[in-house]
Amino acid sequence: MENLKAKTVAEMVTENIKTAHIFKKYGIDFCCGGGISLEKACEKYGADYTLLSEELINVDRPSSHASNYNNWELDFLTDHIINIHHAYVEENIPLLLQYAARVAEVHGHHYSELLEIEQLVKQVAGELSAHMKKEELILFPFIKQMTKAKAEGGELPKAPFGSVDNPIKMMETEHEDAGEALRRIAILSNNYNPPSGACNTYRAFYAKLEEFEQDLHQHVHLENNILFPKSLALEKKLRLNSK
Template sequence: MKELASKTVADLVTENIKTAHIFKKYGIDFCCGGGISIEKACAKYNVDYDLLVTDLENVDKDNSKATNYNSWELDFLTDHIINVHHTYVEENIPLLLQYAERVAQVHGHHYTELLEIKELVKEVAGELSAHMKKEELILFPFIKKMVQAKKEGSALPEAHFGTVDNPIKMMETEHEDAGEVLRKIASLSSNYTPPQGACNTYRAFYAKLDEFEQDLHQHVHLENNILFPKSLQLEKELRNQ
């Protein structure tokens, strides 16, 4: 228990992705807000420390092996993020937009929060689409170039953006912006709880929004807590060689 107390939320999720589900259960932000200790997180989110620690200590009791993303090469990790998380967002945004439009049209006169949720879905869809293109066309290719330079023992590749810290800071800000939009949606929808007697489309819309948020949390975690810090460290190594 003492060992857990000294670690941050982000540290634990980096070591074992399954702990993300525990933090999600207690409403603790493990991606953008993951840089605080377990004790501080409990105080911030009004969570019983002993209950949280018990769940964290039992997270591997099912003996299943968690994916150790922290051990992956950075070029492989960028490909995983694109192939799994970017693809998920691209495939699910059209569906979310259709659901949002349909449910707001049919039920928005009675459940007026649906009108605001529809606009927020449009906002986050536009933000994420632009965000992912910047990663795929600018940041991720540069990270791959750095990985290649290290393997070959060559110099740090030149970049028009100066240090890699510049695009990383922009991506982190955009992660926070997207996270804030989803927090608003979660609040407006009572954490994706449809009203009693809601139609199947209404229920499917909220279920998809919940799934979308969970995927984004893991997506942002992989970047903010693993890919970005390691990329900054790699750039530093290449500069000093």
């Protein structure tokens, strides 16, 4: 990413497709109008060159979120899931919907699988948005109440849904539904490999879909394999202590 000012937007996207998502965020045309320098693109689209260039330079910087999640307190883990994974979904769903609509409109007549992919993206977007709200408003607050009760030696808090197992089963079912939709997208997209000669928007769409799937796998792992089993065990322990 040296000499950014001299490079064209199209050259940067060709070198690293991840930069396309940054340009999209700033409203910069990287596809048909990508033949201008970064400096001129910032002038044309009213983007802050300093902020944009910093994001481009750091586009491949690895995340520092790798941790031993299994040792975290459950209230801290729920906050992490919201701040990292829920925030990721909320930030990237609008981008995926824009990509899906644009690519289906321009290329769907020739690649009919794009029409189904667009519908699946809409399905996942709607389902995940509702799913995350249920976690943030119902399930996670109760898990935090149980964590507090454990720390203070208190009793199991009352829940409107009976056992915590009930909302957990619902969340796990919804995880499976989202996972199935993304598995279908992976098949339709040839594992996120665009056809030869695909435009930059097409390539960016598939790259973002693959990234989205990878984040969801980590997201679901933290809940299904760590948060939920530990929440069930904590509820059982608090129930025994309350007797």
